[in-house]
Amino acid sequence: MRAEIVNVTDEIKQAISLLRRHLDWDQAVRRLDWLNNKAEDPNLWNNASEAQKLMRERQQLEESISGVRALEQQLSDNVELIEMGEEEGDAEIVADAENQLKALKAEANRRQVEAMLSGEADANDTYLEVHSGAGGTESQDWANMLLRMYTRWAERSGFKVELMEVNDGEEAGIKSATILVKGHNAYGWLKTESGVHRLVRISPYDSNARRHTSFSSIWVYPVVDDSIDIDINESDCRIDTYRSSGAGGQHVNTTDSAVRITHIPTGIVVACQQERSQHKNRAKAWDMLRARLYEAELKKREEAANAEAASKTEIGWGHQIRSYVLQPYQLVKDLRTGVESTAPGDVLDGELDEFMEAALAHRISGKPDAAVSDID
Incomplete structure:
Protein backbone atom coordinates (compact mmCIF):
# COMPACT_ATOMS: atom_id res chain seq x y z
CA MET A 1 0.00 0.00 0.00
CA ARG A 2 1.36 3.43 -0.98
CA ALA A 3 2.62 5.68 1.84
CA GLU A 4 0.04 8.35 0.96
CA ILE A 5 -2.83 5.87 1.37
CA VAL A 6 -1.34 4.51 4.60
CA ASN A 7 -1.41 8.09 5.95
CA VAL A 8 -5.02 8.55 4.79
CA THR A 9 -5.98 5.27 6.48
CA ASP A 10 -4.26 6.32 9.72
CA GLU A 11 -6.06 9.69 9.68
CA ILE A 12 -9.43 7.95 9.24
CA LYS A 13 -8.64 5.59 12.13
CA GLN A 14 -7.68 8.55 14.30
CA ALA A 15 -10.91 10.36 13.41
CA ILE A 16 -12.97 7.27 14.27
CA SER A 17 -11.15 6.96 17.60
CA LEU A 18 -11.89 10.60 18.43
CA LEU A 19 -15.54 10.18 17.46
CA ARG A 20 -15.87 7.13 19.71
CA ARG A 21 -14.26 9.02 22.59
CA HIS A 22 -16.49 12.05 22.04
CA LEU A 23 -19.59 9.84 22.14
CA ASP A 24 -18.37 7.90 25.19
CA TRP A 25 -19.02 4.87 23.00
CA ASP A 26 -20.02 2.15 25.49
CA GLN A 27 -22.33 4.45 27.40
CA ALA A 28 -23.87 5.78 24.16
CA VAL A 29 -24.62 2.25 22.95
CA ARG A 30 -26.24 1.36 26.28
CA ARG A 31 -28.27 4.57 26.22
CA LEU A 32 -29.50 3.83 22.68
CA ASP A 33 -30.55 0.32 23.73
CA TRP A 34 -32.52 1.82 26.60
CA LEU A 35 -34.16 4.40 24.31
CA ASN A 36 -35.09 1.69 21.79
CA ASN A 37 -36.78 -0.28 24.55
CA LYS A 38 -38.49 2.86 25.81
CA ALA A 39 -39.84 3.57 22.32
CA GLU A 40 -41.78 0.30 22.48
CA ASP A 41 -43.47 1.27 25.76
CA PRO A 42 -47.16 1.99 24.97
CA ASN A 43 -47.31 4.47 27.88
CA LEU A 44 -44.49 6.62 26.50
CA TRP A 45 -46.81 8.97 24.64
CA ASN A 46 -48.91 9.71 27.71
CA ASN A 47 -46.51 12.65 28.04
CA ALA A 48 -46.15 13.87 24.45
CA SER A 49 -43.46 16.53 25.08
CA GLU A 50 -41.27 14.10 27.03
CA ALA A 51 -41.79 11.44 24.35
CA GLN A 52 -40.73 13.85 21.60
CA LYS A 53 -37.62 14.78 23.58
CA LEU A 54 -36.65 11.11 24.00
CA MET A 55 -37.30 10.36 20.33
CA ARG A 56 -35.08 13.25 19.25
CA GLU A 57 -32.32 11.98 21.51
CA ARG A 58 -32.81 8.48 20.13
CA GLN A 59 -32.58 9.70 16.52
CA GLN A 60 -29.44 11.73 17.21
CA LEU A 61 -27.70 8.86 19.01
CA GLU A 62 -28.73 6.41 16.31
CA GLU A 63 -27.33 8.68 13.58
CA SER A 64 -24.06 9.22 15.47
CA ILE A 65 -23.49 5.53 16.27
CA SER A 66 -24.49 4.26 12.83
CA GLY A 67 -22.29 6.94 11.24
CA VAL A 68 -19.20 5.71 13.13
CA ARG A 69 -20.01 2.09 12.31
CA ALA A 70 -20.41 2.99 8.64
CA LEU A 71 -16.99 4.68 8.65
CA GLU A 72 -15.42 1.59 10.21
CA GLN A 73 -17.06 -0.75 7.70
CA GLN A 74 -16.13 1.33 4.66
CA LEU A 75 -12.55 1.67 5.91
CA SER A 76 -12.25 -2.10 6.34
CA ASP A 77 -13.88 -2.83 2.96
CA ASN A 78 -11.64 -0.48 0.99
CA VAL A 79 -8.42 -1.60 2.71
CA GLU A 80 -9.35 -5.19 1.82
CA LEU A 81 -10.05 -4.15 -1.78
CA ILE A 82 -6.65 -2.48 -2.06
CA GLU A 83 -4.89 -5.54 -0.67
CA MET A 84 -6.83 -7.82 -3.03
CA GLY A 85 -6.18 -5.56 -6.02
CA GLU A 86 -2.45 -5.44 -5.26
CA GLU A 87 -2.28 -9.23 -4.93
CA GLU A 88 -4.09 -9.70 -8.26
CA GLY A 89 -2.29 -6.84 -10.01
CA ASP A 90 -5.60 -5.06 -10.73
CA ALA A 91 -4.67 -1.37 -10.81
CA GLU A 92 -8.27 -0.29 -11.49
CA ILE A 93 -9.59 -1.86 -8.27
CA VAL A 94 -6.73 -0.32 -6.29
CA ALA A 95 -7.28 3.15 -7.76
CA ASP A 96 -11.03 3.02 -7.13
CA ALA A 97 -10.57 1.91 -3.51
CA GLU A 98 -7.95 4.61 -2.93
CA ASN A 99 -10.37 7.25 -4.22
CA GLN A 100 -13.04 5.85 -1.91
CA LEU A 101 -10.65 6.16 1.05
CA LYS A 102 -9.89 9.79 0.21
CA ALA A 103 -13.62 10.54 0.10
CA LEU A 104 -14.01 8.65 3.38
CA LYS A 105 -11.34 10.83 4.97
CA ALA A 106 -13.34 13.94 4.03
CA GLU A 107 -16.49 12.38 5.50
CA ALA A 108 -14.63 11.45 8.71
CA ASN A 109 -13.35 15.04 9.03
CA ARG A 110 -16.87 16.37 8.53
CA ARG A 111 -18.23 14.08 11.24
CA GLN A 112 -15.47 15.22 13.60
CA VAL A 113 -16.53 18.81 13.18
CA GLU A 114 -20.20 17.87 13.48
CA ALA A 115 -19.41 16.10 16.76
CA MET A 116 -18.33 19.48 18.13
CA LEU A 117 -21.79 20.92 17.48
CA SER A 118 -23.00 20.67 21.04
CA GLY A 119 -24.32 24.20 21.56
CA GLU A 120 -27.78 24.73 22.98
CA ALA A 121 -29.43 25.23 19.58
CA ASP A 122 -26.92 23.60 17.21
CA ALA A 123 -29.19 20.63 16.44
CA ASN A 124 -32.12 22.85 15.46
CA ASP A 125 -33.48 23.84 12.06
Whole structure:
Protein backbone atom coordinates (compact mmCIF):
# COMPACT_ATOMS: atom_id res chain seq x y z
CA MET A 1 0.00 0.00 0.00
CA ARG A 2 1.36 3.43 -0.98
CA ALA A 3 2.62 5.68 1.84
CA GLU A 4 0.04 8.35 0.96
CA ILE A 5 -2.83 5.87 1.37
CA VAL A 6 -1.34 4.51 4.60
CA ASN A 7 -1.41 8.09 5.95
CA VAL A 8 -5.02 8.55 4.79
CA THR A 9 -5.98 5.27 6.48
CA ASP A 10 -4.26 6.32 9.72
CA GLU A 11 -6.06 9.69 9.68
CA ILE A 12 -9.43 7.95 9.24
CA LYS A 13 -8.64 5.59 12.13
CA GLN A 14 -7.68 8.55 14.30
CA ALA A 15 -10.91 10.36 13.41
CA ILE A 16 -12.97 7.27 14.27
CA SER A 17 -11.15 6.96 17.60
CA LEU A 18 -11.89 10.60 18.43
CA LEU A 19 -15.54 10.18 17.46
CA ARG A 20 -15.87 7.13 19.71
CA ARG A 21 -14.26 9.02 22.59
CA HIS A 22 -16.49 12.05 22.04
CA LEU A 23 -19.59 9.84 22.14
CA ASP A 24 -18.37 7.90 25.19
CA TRP A 25 -19.02 4.87 23.00
CA ASP A 26 -20.02 2.15 25.49
CA GLN A 27 -22.33 4.45 27.40
CA ALA A 28 -23.87 5.78 24.16
CA VAL A 29 -24.62 2.25 22.95
CA ARG A 30 -26.24 1.36 26.28
CA ARG A 31 -28.27 4.57 26.22
CA LEU A 32 -29.50 3.83 22.68
CA ASP A 33 -30.55 0.32 23.73
CA TRP A 34 -32.52 1.82 26.60
CA LEU A 35 -34.16 4.40 24.31
CA ASN A 36 -35.09 1.69 21.79
CA ASN A 37 -36.78 -0.28 24.55
CA LYS A 38 -38.49 2.86 25.81
CA ALA A 39 -39.84 3.57 22.32
CA GLU A 40 -41.78 0.30 22.48
CA ASP A 41 -43.47 1.27 25.76
CA PRO A 42 -47.16 1.99 24.97
CA ASN A 43 -47.31 4.47 27.88
CA LEU A 44 -44.49 6.62 26.50
CA TRP A 45 -46.81 8.97 24.64
CA ASN A 46 -48.91 9.71 27.71
CA ASN A 47 -46.51 12.65 28.04
CA ALA A 48 -46.15 13.87 24.45
CA SER A 49 -43.46 16.53 25.08
CA GLU A 50 -41.27 14.10 27.03
CA ALA A 51 -41.79 11.44 24.35
CA GLN A 52 -40.73 13.85 21.60
CA LYS A 53 -37.62 14.78 23.58
CA LEU A 54 -36.65 11.11 24.00
CA MET A 55 -37.30 10.36 20.33
CA ARG A 56 -35.08 13.25 19.25
CA GLU A 57 -32.32 11.98 21.51
CA ARG A 58 -32.81 8.48 20.13
CA GLN A 59 -32.58 9.70 16.52
CA GLN A 60 -29.44 11.73 17.21
CA LEU A 61 -27.70 8.86 19.01
CA GLU A 62 -28.73 6.41 16.31
CA GLU A 63 -27.33 8.68 13.58
CA SER A 64 -24.06 9.22 15.47
CA ILE A 65 -23.49 5.53 16.27
CA SER A 66 -24.49 4.26 12.83
CA GLY A 67 -22.29 6.94 11.24
CA VAL A 68 -19.20 5.71 13.13
CA ARG A 69 -20.01 2.09 12.31
CA ALA A 70 -20.41 2.99 8.64
CA LEU A 71 -16.99 4.68 8.65
CA GLU A 72 -15.42 1.59 10.21
CA GLN A 73 -17.06 -0.75 7.70
CA GLN A 74 -16.13 1.33 4.66
CA LEU A 75 -12.55 1.67 5.91
CA SER A 76 -12.25 -2.10 6.34
CA ASP A 77 -13.88 -2.83 2.96
CA ASN A 78 -11.64 -0.48 0.99
CA VAL A 79 -8.42 -1.60 2.71
CA GLU A 80 -9.35 -5.19 1.82
CA LEU A 81 -10.05 -4.15 -1.78
CA ILE A 82 -6.65 -2.48 -2.06
CA GLU A 83 -4.89 -5.54 -0.67
CA MET A 84 -6.83 -7.82 -3.03
CA GLY A 85 -6.18 -5.56 -6.02
CA GLU A 86 -2.45 -5.44 -5.26
CA GLU A 87 -2.28 -9.23 -4.93
CA GLU A 88 -4.09 -9.70 -8.26
CA GLY A 89 -2.29 -6.84 -10.01
CA ASP A 90 -5.60 -5.06 -10.73
CA ALA A 91 -4.67 -1.37 -10.81
CA GLU A 92 -8.27 -0.29 -11.49
CA ILE A 93 -9.59 -1.86 -8.27
CA VAL A 94 -6.73 -0.32 -6.29
CA ALA A 95 -7.28 3.15 -7.76
CA ASP A 96 -11.03 3.02 -7.13
CA ALA A 97 -10.57 1.91 -3.51
CA GLU A 98 -7.95 4.61 -2.93
CA ASN A 99 -10.37 7.25 -4.22
CA GLN A 100 -13.04 5.85 -1.91
CA LEU A 101 -10.65 6.16 1.05
CA LYS A 102 -9.89 9.79 0.21
CA ALA A 103 -13.62 10.54 0.10
CA LEU A 104 -14.01 8.65 3.38
CA LYS A 105 -11.34 10.83 4.97
CA ALA A 106 -13.34 13.94 4.03
CA GLU A 107 -16.49 12.38 5.50
CA ALA A 108 -14.63 11.45 8.71
CA ASN A 109 -13.35 15.04 9.03
CA ARG A 110 -16.87 16.37 8.53
CA ARG A 111 -18.23 14.08 11.24
CA GLN A 112 -15.47 15.22 13.60
CA VAL A 113 -16.53 18.81 13.18
CA GLU A 114 -20.20 17.87 13.48
CA ALA A 115 -19.41 16.10 16.76
CA MET A 116 -18.33 19.48 18.13
CA LEU A 117 -21.79 20.92 17.48
CA SER A 118 -23.00 20.67 21.04
CA GLY A 119 -24.32 24.20 21.56
CA GLU A 120 -27.78 24.73 22.98
CA ALA A 121 -29.43 25.23 19.58
CA ASP A 122 -26.92 23.60 17.21
CA ALA A 123 -29.19 20.63 16.44
CA ASN A 124 -32.12 22.85 15.46
CA ASP A 125 -33.48 23.84 12.06
CA THR A 126 -32.43 27.36 11.09
CA TYR A 127 -33.50 30.47 9.27
CA LEU A 128 -31.04 32.17 6.93
CA GLU A 129 -31.60 35.73 5.76
CA VAL A 130 -29.85 37.42 2.84
CA HIS A 131 -29.73 41.22 2.60
CA SER A 132 -28.20 43.19 -0.26
CA GLY A 133 -25.93 46.12 0.60
CA ALA A 134 -25.61 49.52 -1.00
CA GLY A 135 -25.05 49.46 -4.73
CA GLY A 136 -28.42 48.80 -6.29
CA THR A 137 -28.54 46.15 -9.00
CA GLU A 138 -24.97 44.98 -8.39
CA SER A 139 -25.46 44.06 -4.74
CA GLN A 140 -28.99 42.75 -5.38
CA ASP A 141 -27.63 40.36 -8.00
CA TRP A 142 -24.91 39.33 -5.52
CA ALA A 143 -27.54 38.69 -2.83
CA ASN A 144 -29.36 36.40 -5.26
CA MET A 145 -26.11 34.53 -5.98
CA LEU A 146 -25.61 34.00 -2.22
CA LEU A 147 -29.18 32.76 -1.84
CA ARG A 148 -28.55 30.19 -4.57
CA MET A 149 -25.19 29.23 -3.02
CA TYR A 150 -26.67 28.42 0.39
CA THR A 151 -29.68 26.67 -1.14
CA ARG A 152 -27.34 24.48 -3.20
CA TRP A 153 -25.17 23.74 -0.15
CA ALA A 154 -28.18 22.77 1.94
CA GLU A 155 -29.64 20.49 -0.71
CA ARG A 156 -26.26 18.81 -1.31
CA SER A 157 -25.92 18.27 2.44
CA GLY A 158 -29.28 16.52 2.70
CA PHE A 159 -31.22 19.41 4.25
CA LYS A 160 -34.65 20.56 3.13
CA VAL A 161 -35.06 24.20 2.09
CA GLU A 162 -38.23 26.30 2.20
CA LEU A 163 -38.39 29.86 0.82
CA MET A 164 -40.15 31.94 3.48
CA GLU A 165 -39.95 35.40 1.96
CA VAL A 166 -38.30 37.23 -0.93
CA ASN A 167 -38.14 40.91 -1.84
CA ASP A 168 -37.17 41.24 -5.51
CA GLY A 169 -34.75 43.84 -6.82
CA GLU A 170 -35.89 46.53 -9.25
CA GLU A 171 -33.93 45.25 -12.26
CA ALA A 172 -32.37 41.96 -11.18
CA GLY A 173 -31.57 39.92 -8.11
CA ILE A 174 -33.14 40.40 -4.68
CA LYS A 175 -33.14 43.02 -1.96
CA SER A 176 -33.66 40.38 0.70
CA ALA A 177 -34.85 36.82 1.23
CA THR A 178 -35.36 34.34 4.06
CA ILE A 179 -35.09 30.56 3.77
CA LEU A 180 -35.80 27.85 6.33
CA VAL A 181 -33.18 25.08 6.36
CA LYS A 182 -34.54 21.93 7.97
CA GLY A 183 -32.46 19.03 9.24
CA HIS A 184 -30.33 17.84 12.15
CA ASN A 185 -27.56 20.35 13.01
CA ALA A 186 -28.71 22.85 10.36
CA TYR A 187 -28.08 25.79 12.71
CA GLY A 188 -24.83 24.31 13.98
CA TRP A 189 -23.39 24.11 10.45
CA LEU A 190 -24.62 27.50 9.26
CA LYS A 191 -24.17 29.67 12.37
CA THR A 192 -20.64 30.83 11.43
CA GLU A 193 -21.87 32.14 8.05
CA SER A 194 -23.43 35.27 9.58
CA GLY A 195 -21.64 38.38 8.40
CA VAL A 196 -20.85 40.39 5.29
CA HIS A 197 -19.79 38.68 2.07
CA ARG A 198 -17.88 40.68 -0.54
CA LEU A 199 -17.84 40.11 -4.31
CA VAL A 200 -15.30 41.53 -6.78
CA ARG A 201 -16.05 41.02 -10.49
CA ILE A 202 -16.44 42.63 -13.89
CA SER A 203 -20.03 43.78 -13.76
CA PRO A 204 -22.44 42.23 -16.29
CA TYR A 205 -24.56 45.38 -15.81
CA ASP A 206 -21.77 47.83 -16.69
CA SER A 207 -21.53 48.59 -20.42
CA ASN A 208 -17.92 49.70 -19.87
CA ALA A 209 -17.03 46.31 -18.32
CA ARG A 210 -15.53 47.87 -15.21
CA ARG A 211 -14.66 46.00 -12.04
CA HIS A 212 -17.20 46.37 -9.22
CA THR A 213 -17.19 45.49 -5.53
CA SER A 214 -20.51 44.44 -4.01
CA PHE A 215 -21.58 43.56 -0.48
CA SER A 216 -24.42 41.47 0.93
CA SER A 217 -24.99 40.19 4.45
CA ILE A 218 -26.06 36.82 5.82
CA TRP A 219 -27.92 36.44 9.11
CA VAL A 220 -28.46 32.98 10.60
CA TYR A 221 -30.70 32.21 13.61
CA PRO A 222 -32.12 28.93 14.94
CA VAL A 223 -35.72 27.76 14.89
CA VAL A 224 -36.98 27.82 18.48
CA ASP A 225 -37.59 24.40 19.98
CA ASP A 226 -41.09 23.83 21.43
CA SER A 227 -39.54 23.37 24.87
CA ILE A 228 -38.15 26.93 24.86
CA ASP A 229 -40.55 29.59 26.11
CA ILE A 230 -40.16 33.03 24.56
CA ASP A 231 -42.59 35.68 25.82
CA ILE A 232 -43.58 38.35 23.32
CA ASN A 233 -45.83 41.27 24.23
CA GLU A 234 -48.00 41.80 21.15
CA SER A 235 -48.38 45.49 22.04
CA ASP A 236 -44.64 45.79 21.37
CA CYS A 237 -45.12 44.64 17.77
CA ARG A 238 -46.33 46.30 14.59
CA ILE A 239 -47.94 43.99 12.01
CA ASP A 240 -48.12 44.99 8.34
CA THR A 241 -49.68 43.07 5.46
CA TYR A 242 -48.74 43.46 1.80
CA ARG A 243 -48.89 41.67 -1.52
CA SER A 244 -46.33 38.93 -2.09
CA SER A 245 -43.66 39.29 -4.74
CA GLY A 246 -41.53 36.83 -6.64
CA ALA A 247 -42.35 33.37 -7.95
CA GLY A 248 -45.71 31.83 -7.25
CA GLY A 249 -47.99 32.94 -10.02
CA GLN A 250 -50.82 35.42 -10.12
CA HIS A 251 -52.75 33.93 -7.19
CA VAL A 252 -49.95 34.73 -4.74
CA ASN A 253 -50.11 38.41 -5.64
CA THR A 254 -53.84 39.14 -5.76
CA THR A 255 -54.34 39.62 -1.99
CA ASP A 256 -52.39 41.16 0.89
CA SER A 257 -51.36 37.72 2.14
CA ALA A 258 -47.74 38.51 3.07
CA VAL A 259 -47.08 39.48 6.69
CA ARG A 260 -44.31 41.60 8.21
CA ILE A 261 -43.87 41.90 12.00
CA THR A 262 -41.67 44.57 13.57
CA HIS A 263 -40.61 44.08 17.19
CA ILE A 264 -40.36 47.72 18.27
CA PRO A 265 -38.13 47.36 21.40
CA THR A 266 -35.38 45.53 19.48
CA GLY A 267 -36.01 46.74 15.93
CA ILE A 268 -36.13 43.12 14.73
CA VAL A 269 -38.18 42.69 11.54
CA VAL A 270 -39.40 39.38 10.12
CA ALA A 271 -41.58 38.66 7.10
CA CYS A 272 -43.28 35.66 5.55
CA GLN A 273 -45.01 35.26 2.21
CA GLN A 274 -44.61 31.51 1.76
CA GLU A 275 -48.33 30.68 1.96
CA ARG A 276 -51.33 32.06 0.09
CA SER A 277 -53.14 32.36 3.42
CA GLN A 278 -52.45 35.49 5.46
CA HIS A 279 -53.35 33.51 8.61
CA LYS A 280 -50.66 30.89 7.90
CA ASN A 281 -48.08 33.53 7.00
CA ARG A 282 -48.87 35.38 10.22
CA ALA A 283 -48.36 32.23 12.31
CA LYS A 284 -45.03 31.50 10.63
CA ALA A 285 -43.90 35.11 11.04
CA TRP A 286 -44.56 34.85 14.79
CA ASP A 287 -42.45 31.68 14.85
CA MET A 288 -39.66 33.52 13.04
CA LEU A 289 -39.85 36.41 15.51
CA ARG A 290 -39.65 34.02 18.46
CA ALA A 291 -36.59 32.47 16.82
CA ARG A 292 -34.92 35.84 16.32
CA LEU A 293 -35.54 36.89 19.93
CA TYR A 294 -34.27 33.54 21.17
CA GLU A 295 -31.14 33.84 19.04
CA ALA A 296 -30.49 37.31 20.50
CA GLU A 297 -30.82 35.98 24.04
CA LEU A 298 -28.68 32.95 23.21
CA LYS A 299 -25.92 35.20 21.91
CA LYS A 300 -26.03 37.27 25.10
CA ARG A 301 -25.64 34.17 27.23
CA GLU A 302 -22.83 32.84 25.06
CA GLU A 303 -21.17 36.29 24.83
CA ALA A 304 -20.76 35.68 21.14
CA ALA A 305 -22.50 38.62 19.49
CA ASN A 306 -19.46 39.36 17.30
CA ALA A 307 -19.85 38.66 13.59
CA GLU A 308 -23.64 38.72 13.80
CA ALA A 309 -23.75 42.12 15.53
CA ALA A 310 -21.24 43.56 13.09
CA SER A 311 -23.20 42.32 10.10
CA LYS A 312 -26.27 44.29 11.19
CA THR A 313 -24.46 47.61 11.61
CA GLU A 314 -23.22 48.21 8.09
CA ILE A 315 -23.07 46.10 4.98
CA GLY A 316 -19.74 47.27 3.63
CA TRP A 317 -16.04 47.64 4.25
CA GLY A 318 -14.64 46.45 7.57
CA HIS A 319 -17.35 43.92 8.40
CA GLN A 320 -16.80 41.22 5.79
CA ILE A 321 -16.04 37.63 6.76
CA ARG A 322 -15.31 36.33 3.26
CA SER A 323 -14.27 37.75 -0.10
CA TYR A 324 -15.13 36.22 -3.49
CA VAL A 325 -12.95 37.50 -6.34
CA LEU A 326 -13.93 36.56 -9.92
CA GLN A 327 -11.75 39.15 -11.74
CA PRO A 328 -8.89 39.93 -12.31
CA TYR A 329 -8.06 36.55 -10.74
CA GLN A 330 -10.16 33.83 -9.10
CA LEU A 331 -10.05 33.39 -5.32
CA VAL A 332 -12.41 32.92 -2.38
CA LYS A 333 -10.78 33.80 0.94
CA ASP A 334 -12.19 33.58 4.47
CA LEU A 335 -10.89 36.55 6.41
CA ARG A 336 -11.25 34.82 9.79
CA THR A 337 -9.54 31.50 9.16
CA GLY A 338 -7.39 32.19 6.09
CA VAL A 339 -8.96 29.26 4.18
CA GLU A 340 -8.83 29.82 0.41
CA SER A 341 -10.23 28.31 -2.77
CA THR A 342 -9.11 29.09 -6.32
CA ALA A 343 -12.41 27.69 -7.68
CA PRO A 344 -15.04 30.33 -6.84
CA GLY A 345 -17.45 28.74 -9.31
CA ASP A 346 -17.52 25.58 -7.20
CA VAL A 347 -17.92 27.57 -3.97
CA LEU A 348 -20.80 29.57 -5.44
CA ASP A 349 -22.35 26.26 -6.49
CA GLY A 350 -22.51 25.20 -2.83
CA GLU A 351 -19.11 23.67 -2.03
CA LEU A 352 -18.79 25.35 1.36
CA ASP A 353 -17.87 22.50 3.71
CA GLU A 354 -14.16 23.37 3.91
CA PHE A 355 -14.96 26.97 4.89
CA MET A 356 -17.64 25.95 7.40
CA GLU A 357 -15.50 23.26 9.02
CA ALA A 358 -12.59 25.68 9.45
CA ALA A 359 -14.84 28.42 10.84
CA LEU A 360 -16.44 26.02 13.34
CA ALA A 361 -13.07 24.71 14.50
CA HIS A 362 -11.78 28.30 14.70
CA ARG A 363 -14.78 29.40 16.77
CA ILE A 364 -14.52 26.46 19.15
CA SER A 365 -10.78 26.98 19.62
CA GLY A 366 -11.33 30.62 20.56
CA LYS A 367 -8.35 31.72 18.49
CA PRO A 368 -8.21 35.29 17.13
CA ASP A 369 -9.10 35.86 13.49
CA ALA A 370 -6.42 35.08 10.95
CA ALA A 371 -4.13 37.96 10.12
CA VAL A 372 -4.84 38.05 6.41
CA SER A 373 -4.44 40.96 4.06
CA ASP A 374 -7.48 42.33 2.28
CA ILE A 375 -8.19 41.36 -1.31
CA ASP A 376 -8.28 44.08 -3.94
